[in-house]
Amino acid sequence: MTAIGETPAEVGKARVRKEDARLITGQTNWTDNITLPGLAHVAFLRSPHAHARITRVDVSEARNAPGVFAAFTGQDVKDEQGSLPCAWPVSEDMILPDHPAMAVDTVRYGGEIVAAVVARDRYAAADAIELIDVDYEELEPVLDMREAIKPGAVKVHAEGNKSYTWELANGDLGAAFNDAPIVLDRVYRQQRLIPAAMEPRSVVCAPVGDEYTMWSATQVPHILRLMLAMVTGIPEQSLRVIAPDVGGGFGSKLQVTAEEVLALLLAKRLGRPVKWTESRSEGNVAVHHGRDQIQHIRLAADADGRIRGLDVDLLADMGAYLMLVTPGVPILGAFMFNAIYKMDAYRFNCTGVFTTKTPTDAYRGAGRPEATYAIEHIMDDLAAHLGVDPLEIRERNWIKHEEFPYDTIAGLTYDSGNYEAATARARELFNYEGLRKEQSERISASSPVRLGVGVSTYTEMCGLAPSRVLGSLSYGAGGWEHASVRMLATGKVEVVTGSSAHGQGHETAWSQIVADQLGVAFEDVRVLHGDTQVSPKGLDTYGSRSLTVGGTALVLACGKVREKAKAIAAHMLEVSPEDLEWTGGRWAVRGDPDQGKNLAEITLATFAAHDLPDGVEPSLDSDATYDPDNFSFPHGTHLCAVDVDTETGRVKIRSYVAVDDIGHVINPLIVDGQVHGGLAQGIAQALYEEAAYDDSGNLVTASLADYLIPSAADLPSFVTDRTETPSTGNPLGVKGVGEAGTIASTPAVVNAIIDALRPFGVTDVEMPCTPERVWRAINEAKGGAR
Amino acid sequence: MRISVTVDGVRYDDDVEPRLLLVHYLREHAGRTGTPIGCDTSNCGACTIALNGRSVKSCSVLAVQADGADITTIQGLANGELHPMQRAFHEEHALQCGYCTPGMIMAATDLLKDNPDPTEEQVREGLEGNLCRCTGYQNIVKAVLKAAQGVKA
Numbered sequence: 001m002t003a004i005g006e007t008p009a010e011v012g013k014a015r016v017r018k019e020d021a022r023l024i025t026g027q028t029n030w031t032d033n034i035t036l037p038g039l040a041h042v043a044f045l046r047s048p049h050a051h052a053r054i055t056r057v058d059v060s061e062a063r064n065a066p067g068v069f070a071a072f073t074g075q076d077v078k079d080e081q082g083s084l085p086c087a088w089p090v091s092e093d094m095i096l097p098d099h100p101a102m103a104v105d106t107v108r109y110g111g112e113i114v115a116a117v118v119a120r121d122r123y124a125a126a127d128a129i130e131l132i133d134v135d136y137e138e139l140e141p142v143l144d145m146r147e148a149i150k151p152g153a154v155k156v157h158a159e160g161n162k163s164y165t166w167e168l169a170n171g172d173l174g175a176a177f178n179d180a181p182i183v184l185d186r187v188y189r190q191q192r193l194i195p196a197a198m199e200p201r202s203v204v205c206a207p208v209g210d211e212y213t214m215w216s217a218t219q220v221p222h223i224l225r226l227m228l229a230m231v232t233g234i235p236e237q238s239l240r241v242i243a244p245d246v247g248g249g250f251g252s253k254l255q256v257t258a259e260e261v262l263a264l265l266l267a268k269r270l271g272r273p274v275k276w277t278e279s280r281s282e283g284n285v286a287v288h289h290g291r292d293q294i295q296h297i298r299l300a301a302d303a304d305g306r307i308r309g310l311d312v313d314l315l316a317d318m319g320a321y322l323m324l325v326t327p328g329v330p331i332l333g334a335f336m337f338n339a340i341y342k343m344d345a346y347r348f349n350c351t352g353v354f355t356t357k358t359p360t361d362a363y364r365g366a367g368r369p370e371a372t373y374a375i376e377h378i379m380d381d382l383a384a385h386l387g388v389d390p391l392e393i394r395e396r397n398w399i400k401h402e403e404f405p406y407d408t409i410a411g412l413t414y415d416s417g418n419y420e421a422a423t424a425r426a427r428e429l430f431n432y433e434g435l436r437k438e439q440s441e442r443i444s445a446s447s448p449v450r451l452g453v454g455v456s457t458y459t460e461m462c463g464l465a466p467s468r469v470l471g472s473l474s475y476g477a478g479g480w481e482h483a484s485v486r487m488l489a490t491g492k493v494e495v496v497t498g499s500s501a502h503g504q505g506h507e508t509a510w511s512q513i514v515a516d517q518l519g520v521a522f523e524d525v526r527v528l529h530g531d532t533q534v535s536p537k538g539l540d541t542y543g544s545r546s547l548t549v550g551g552t553a554l555v556l557a558c559g560k561v562r563e564k565a566k567a568i569a570a571h572m573l574e575v576s577p578e579d580l581e582w583t584g585g586r587w588a589v590r591g592d593p594d595q596g597k598n599l600a601e602i603t604l605a606t607f608a609a610h611d612l613p614d615g616v617e618p619s620l621d622s623d624a625t626y627d628p629d630n631f632s633f634p635h636g637t638h639l640c641a642v643d644v645d646t647e648t649g650r651v652k653i654r655s656y657v658a659v660d661d662i663g664h665v666i667n668p669l670i671v672d673g674q675v676h677g678g679l680a681q682g683i684a685q686a687l688y689e690e691a692a693y694d695d696s697g698n699l700v701t702a703s704l705a706d707y708l709i710p711s712a713a714d715l716p717s718f719v720t721d722r723t724e725t726p727s728t729g730n731p732l733g734v735k736g737v738g739e740a741g742t743i744a745s746t747p748a749v750v751n752a753i754i755d756a757l758r759p760f761g762v763t764d765v766e767m768p769c770t771p772e773r774v775w776r777a778i779n780e781a782k783g784g785a786r
Numbered sequence: 787m788r789i790s791v792t793v794d795g796v797r798y799d800d801d802v803e804p805r806l807l808l809v810h811y812l813r814e815h816a817g818r819t820g821t822p823i824g825c826d827t828s829n830c831g832a833c834t835i836a837l838n839g840r841s842v843k844s845c846s847v848l849a850v851q852a853d854g855a856d857i858t859t860i861q862g863l864a865n866g867e868l869h870p871m872q873r874a875f876h877e878e879h880a881l882q883c884g885y886c887t888p889g890m891i892m893a894a895t896d897l898l899k900d901n902p903d904p905t906e907e908q909v910r911e912g913l914e915g916n917l918c919r920c921t922g923y924q925n926i927v928k929a930v931l932k933a934a935q936g937v938k939a
Contacts, residue, residue, distance in 0.1 A: 016876055023884030024872045024891065026820020026860035033819035122810075123803070198824050198832060198885040198919045247822070247885030248919050280825035503883030503920050669879045673921060677882060680922030704829035704917070712910040712923035741922075 010512040010522050011732075014669040017508040018527075019501075022245070029244040031202035031217045032277045039204070040069055042266060042276040043125035044259070045115040045132050046286065047107035050141035050356040050697025051156070054105055054114060058133040062117050065131055067124030070270060072116045074104035080265055082231040084321070085256050087223075087476035088328035094164040094352075097157040099321040101258035101265075107136070108156055108320035109358050110698055111285030113258055118266055118274060141697030145294060145315045145353040156320060156354035163318050163352035164327060168334045170409050171345030176309025180300035184381055190370045191767050192292035192317065192691040194707055195363045197502075199247020200283050205263040206273035211238045216260055218243050219253040220540035221500055223324075223477070225532045227256040228264055243530035246502035250681070251362030252287050253502065254542045255324050259286075284702045289691050290363020292317035293330060295374045297337070305386050305393050309345035310409075312337050312374070318352045319359035325366075326359055327352050328475060332367030332461070335410045339375045340419055340459045340635060341397040346409040356697050362542060364681055365739045368460045369746055376456045376747035377754075377764075384758055390455040390751070391423060391432070398457065405728075412461065414633045415728045418661065419457060422723045426637035426659040429719055435641050435655075443759055451654075452642045452756025456748035459635035462736030463729070464543030467627050480627035481545065482537035483553035485514070485561050487620040489607040491600025492524045498538015499550035500530040504738065505670040506546060512666055513551060513732070517558035518599050519585020537625065544634075544736030547666065552730045553626035560622035561599075562587075568606055568620075569597040571613040632727045632735035636660035640748040644756040649775030651687060651753055653716045660740050661723045664733040668722075671737050675720050678741020684710050685742075686749035690768050757781070789853040793818055794862025802849045809833040811849035812859060820861040821888055824917070831916030834889035835859045841896035843889075843915070860888035863895070870936040871895045871929070880929035882920035890916045894930045903934055 022028050059071035084099040102113045115132050119125035140154045147153055148161040155161060177183060204215040212234065218224050221241040229236035246253065259276050267274045278286065296313040316330035334348040365372075383393040399406045401418040408414060426432075432453070439451040464470075467478030482498040495514055497506060511525040528534050538550075562582060569587035570577040573595055580587045580596075588596030602620070605611070609618035641654045658675055665671050688708040692700050701707035726733030746767070753769050754762060761781035765773055790799045793816050800815055812818045812835070821844060824832030828846040835844045836858040863869045871891050874880070881887040890913065897904065897912040904912065909930045910923070918926060 016879065019884070020876045020881060023881055023887050024860075024868070024875050025864060026818075026888050028820065028822075028884060030819070030822060030885070032822070033813075035814075121814075123805070196919060198830065198883065198917065199822065200824065246883065248883040250919070280827065280830070505882070673879050673882055673925060676922035676924040677920045678922075681919075703827040704825045705827045709917050709919065711914045711917060712927060713914045715910075715923055717906070717924055717927070718922065 010515040011666050013512065013667065015508055015512060015522065015667055016669065017505050018511065019505060019507050030199060030247060031204055031215045031244055034204045034215055036206055036273040039273045039275055040118045040120065040270065041122045041125045042263060042274050043117050043122070043129045044113045045129050046282065047103065047110055047112045047114050049107060049136055049138055050110050051139040052107050052136035053139060054103060054107060054134065055137050056135040057115055059115055061131040062128040065128040067120035068117055068128045070118045071128065074100060074102040074114065077102050077265055078104045080232065081261060084258060084261065085227045085231060085324060086322040086326060088325045089474055090166050090327045090331055091164045094327060095157065095159045096322055097159060101261040108356050111358055116262060116266065118270060141356045143355055143357065143693055143697055145317055145355060148353050148355055149351065156356055161354045163322065163354055165349065165351045166331055167349045168410065169347040170411065171309065173309050173311060173345040173347050176345035177300040180308050181303040182301040182385060184299045184378055184385065186297050186378055186381060188295045188297065188374050188377055189766050190291040190293040190295065190373065193290040193363055193685060193689055194284055194691045195250045195252035195287065195290055196707065196709055197248035197250055197252050200278045200280055201253070201257065201259065201287060202277040203260050203263045204273065204275045205267040207267050207271055212264060212267060213240045213242065214260065214264060215242045215244055217246050217253060219246065219249040219500065219502055219542060221530055221532055222498060222538045222540050224256055224260060228261065231261055232264060241532045243500050249502045250364040251290065251366055251542060254362050255288055281703045284707060285358055285699050288323055288361035289319065289358050290360060291370060292360050293370050295370065297374050297378055299378050299382060301382060305382055305388060305396050307341055307343040307397050310337060310343055312348045314350040316350055316352050317357065317360055318354055319357045320354065321359045323359045323361045326361045328473070329360070329362055329366045330370065331473065333371035335412050335461060336368045336371035337375050338408055338410050339372065340399055340457055342399055343409050357693060358699065364678070364742045366543065368739065369682065369743045372458045372460065372743050373747045376458065376751065380455065380751045380754065381763065394457050413630060415630060416725050417459065417633060417635050418723060418725045419635060422635065422659045422661050423457060423637040425721055425723055426639050426657050429659065429721060430639040430655065430657040432639065448645065448647050450644045450646055450756040452644055452752040454640040454642065454748040454750065454752025454755055456638040456744045456751065458638070458744040459633050460740060460743045461631040462544035462634055463548030463628055463632040464545045465631060466629060477539065478627065479539065479549065480625050481539055481550040481553045482623065482625045483550060483557045484623040485557045485621065487561065487599070487603040489604060491603055492526070493518060493520055494526050494528060495554065496528045496535045497550050497554065498535055499541045499546040500538065501541060504541065504546060505667065509547065509666045509670060510554060513554055514558060517555060518561060520599060544738040547734050548632045548730055548736050549626060549628055551732055551734060553624045555731050556624035556626055557622045560624060561620050564620045564622065565599055565602045567613055567616055569602050572597055572602070572605055628729060630729045632663070632729055634660060634662045634735040634737065634740050636740065636744060638744040638748040640752040642749065642752040642756060644753055644774060646778055649771035651769055651774060653683070653749065655719065656716055657719045658741065658744065659721045659723060660737070661725050662737045662740065663727040663735040664724065665722065666734065672720055674737045675741045676718055678739060679718055679745045680710060680715055682742040682745030683715065683749055685746045686767055686769060688714065688768050787850050789850055791852050791855050791857055793857045794859055804848065804850050806849040807845055808847040808849045808852050809844035812844060818859050818861055821859045822885055824885065829917065831893055832886050832889040834892040834916065836892060836896065841893050860891060863891065869895065871933045874929040874933035874936065878925045878929035878932055880921060880925040886916060886918040890918060890926060894933070897930065898934055906931065
């Protein structure tokens with residue numbers, strides 16, 4: 001790390017957040033709050049069928065309804081709407097079907113848009129939607145991935161139901177499995193999930209001449225602007241995209257949506273500003289879903305439990321269409337199935353399958369939670385097979401701390417890590433031995449409430465991403481990030497980041513970094529983001545990239561400011577620049593620290609520009625664009641204890657310890673918050689949530705009454721702690737923390753449940769582990785009916 | 787129908803459709819956009835306000851039902867300085883994206899009216915009707931317990 005001053009004052013401090021001032025007082029600028037003169041409201045009619053041909057759409061009555069300005073069908077917009085973008089064609093022969101924003105002749109999932117109304121207010125628009133008449137010719141839905149890829153299956157798209165097959169293989173898998181003393185063969189199911197950010201999506205689009213401003217509840221204003229230009233043909237420079245306050249994303253707002261494209265086209269058609277805000281029930285069917293994989297995993301091991309090889313076959317449900325990064329999500333998992341373990345051979349094969357369901361795409365963790373779940377589950381199965389402790393089997397296989405940097409079997413280089421330290425700390429906080437003892441006692445006493453201990457020693461890849469790596473994976477863009485630092489005449493600092501926050505606390509954490517880098521007060525830094533006019537360059541927020549990539553760009557930009565200031569400070573102090581050193585947050589004469597200038601003084605002199613060195617421009621403002629060389633690899637050990645009532649199937653989390661190693665910490669308050677929220681989402685996958693479809697392809701969890709987001713009463717308090725092994729890949733030594741909790745916790749919880757039930761012969765419980773499923777698993781293992 | 791309501795200390799007289807939801811009235815007629823909408827089935831609680839001093843989900847009340855009522859939203863909670871619950875949410879980092887926060891703060895404030903000295907479990911049970919997707923509730927619970935201490939002291 002660049003040594004700045006003697007002691008970093010701000011980095012590492014548990015600063016309360018700057019963002020809170022507006023959020024706790026209701027002065028927030030959500031997209032749905034925006035109102036403009038003449039603003040019209042858009043409502044969409046969505047398909048009630050999973051799969052059908054549209055034979056007629058009649059909007060004439062809607063068009064004539066009171067307060068209605070216009071109504072449109074797919075036929076009306078088909079020449080302008082283009083195809084919604086997929087930026088990640090993972091293979092050359094990938095089937096990438098046309099994806100109309102508004103369906104023209106066929107609907108392929110319940111919730112697809114078939115017509116739009118633009119009206120005076122949202123009530124008039126909703127009323128007019130009821131007046132639209134659509135005739136459908138129903139087709140058979142395609143709901144089961146395994147059935148979908150069989151010959152003769154009903155086709156979602158004419159080109160077939162198999163979008164792509166992608167493979168990665170290293171080492172001699174045949175040799176690894178041949179004569180292996182232990183081969184475990186398992187199939188795990190990743191259920192479909194709904195990201196359900198608390199703020200429903202909303203978009204406002206205003207035309208000014210032939211230029212357009214769009215406000216959208218998006219994670220990716222920069223990507224959205226670029227893609228809107230490419231889809232609609234409106235020149236990029238005529239589009240401005242603003243992500244105002246955004247109420248959570250978790251990947252669901254890492255998208256270029258039909259509604260955004262249509263809002264732009266309707267604003268253009270009508271020449272007036274339009275707004276669309278979704279209802280939750282609309283969002284549950286129309287916002288992309290997450291996960292949904294069938295994982296076939298085989299593990300070969302020596303008699304002592306040393307892993308020889310791992311063979312993974314995935315079926316990944318794409319849903320009805322490929323959206324922004326749909327096909328790439330399971331591919332990210334390819335690099336993570338091997339996790340923290342050494343092995344001789346590895347094969348990963350993924351087939352992307354079309355079904356008549358809502359498209360899937362990134363959801364918190366994107367590919368890594370799926371991989372981590374499968375490997376951590378099978379590691380527990382291996383431990384059970386050998387009758388050794390799950391932590392012991394992991395230790396026999398994991399990369400030792402002295403072996404870093406380590407080239408993994410999946411082709412990545414893990415720069416740093418210390419699995420021993422994190423595990424030791426977690427064991428201690430958890431009272432591992434004590435709980436194991438209690439577990440045995442309950443088994444001996446044939447207690448109806450069993451204790452289970454679940455282990456998850458995860459790693460993940462963060463800091464998306466080195467552009468060269470993305471290129472090698474056929475991703476359509478790079479992975480750099482941009483920052484600029486503007487020195488104001490009064491000595492205050494404006495920082496512009498290309499990474500657009502939606503709850504992560506950038507305004508606070510970035511201020512802490514800049515305060516240390518420039519020797520200014522935390523309060524004197526203002527962080528700007530999320531507006532392509534204010535922040536013209538950026539690749540936005542996802543994949544735990546903001547700090548590792550965007551934070552590094554910021555450090556580099558601050559370094560340039562300091563260097564520019566150095567020449568001017570030398571001139572002011574009438575010394576040579578070589579005689580200056582940056583110390584205590586200012587440029588001072590080496591050996592004479594009383595003689596120095598801070599950045600406020602230098603900035604004012606630069607602004608006045610009355611007496612600058614020859615040839616020096618009167619500005620300290622600096623930009624930096626940073627492209628990482630490598631990913632970062634947070635890791636940690638999570639331990640979960642559950643009580644399982646074997647008579648009712650009810651699972652109660654008794655204690656949960658998370659020890660994460662995310663490298664250096666900028667703000668521990670924010671980090672703990674990220675971990676808590678991540679744990680909640682991972683636990684929700686293990687215990688509560690599932691996007692379920694009926695046999696006709698209707699989403700039966702279309703409201704929050706049916707889709708069970710856990711409440712405070714459904715979750716325990718967590719014990720969190722950290723070990724600190726800095727990343728060597730960036731000057732801050734940071735790794736990223738946005739997804740760690742989610743990635744680690746799902747297997748910790750499910751492993752705990754299975755651990756409690758292994759004495760009954762239970763080896764798996766499908767997620768979510770509802771009381772009914774747990775009870776059935778016990779009953780079935782006992783030889784009872786399902 | 788003609789209604790007269792006081793919102794955050796200001797009286798509004800308006801003609802409204804009988805079907806207009808109170809939350810839409812607050813946001814679109816009274817301009818009090820601090821109260822957001824998170825669902826359409828009254829599960830999430832983001833739109834929680836105080837109606838005549840008791841918390842309600844304003845998506846499940848019609849504007850006409852609020853005729854004559856005194857309403858406090860998140861925007862009227864601070865009285866010159868932050869309400870102890872707002873301060874506790876800030877100090878304990880009980881919010882991330884902040885979308886559930888107005889409803890959560892309003893519900894928590896009402897919770898303490900009923901039970902000024904709740905246990906952790908009572909706070910968790912008491913806030914069951916308000917969903918948060920960011921925080922895992924840990925710091926929300928901490929903040930409510932802290933605010934309870936502050937109110938007592």
